[in-house]
Amino acid sequence: MDEYEILLQHAADCGLTVIEDFPMESEALGLIFGNTIALSSSLQTSAEKACVLAEEIAHAELTVTDITDMSRWQSRHEEIKARRQSHDRLINISGLLDAYKSGYQNRYEAAKYLGVTEDFLQAAVDEYIARYGPVIVDSNYIITLNPIGIFSRF
Numbered sequence: 001m002d003e004y005e006i007l008l009q010h011a012a013d014c015g016l017t018v019i020e021d022f023p024m025e026s027e028a029l030g031l032i033f034g035n036t037i038a039l040s041s042s043l044q045t046s047a048e049k050a051c052v053l054a055e056e057i058a059h060a061e062l063t064v065t066d067i068t069d070m071s072r073w074q075s076r077h078e079e080i081k082a083r084r085q086s087h088d089r090l091i092n093i094s095g096l097l098d099a100y101k102s103g104y105q106n107r108y109e110a111a112k113y114l115g116v117t118e119d120f121l122q123a124a125v126d127e128y129i130a131r132y133g134p135v136i137v138d139s140n141y142i143i144t145l146n147p148i149g150i151f152s153r154f
Helices: 003-013 046-062 073-090 092-101 107-114 118-132
Strands: 017-022 030-033 036-040 135-137 141-145 148-152
Touching: 003 017, 003 046, 030 046, 036 046, 046 073, 073 092, 073 118, 092 107, 092 141, 092 148, 107 118, 118 141
Parallel strands: 017 036
Antiparallel strands: 030 036, 135 141, 141 148
């Protein structure tokens, strides 16, 4: 099972219906209305679909109001929370470590290993830099986020 298939199962387990290949009237790649998630027909790959679906599931779990008006600070705040949860669900710091331990050394390989797009990986890394700073020290590793580098402490 790839990451997208895992997320489809998670959505179903949460009582969410996912409509794939939905002809969006806007440039949106995904949206949620009630318990239904629609994914744009413009999404081509499983990785693209996984990234969008993870964020829409996060909206289902976290968002409490209509956030379509991004001029409201509350909408922007809820969007950021959902995006952060989608990053943590699909990538997280241990996922970066797993990619490194599996021998993947560049952004393209790491994104492919994690089942996400390079853009999604970069957005997650940018968010982790904002959250943790450019360097994370773990008991066994030193992780630099710009550029991504993982170094064993021993």
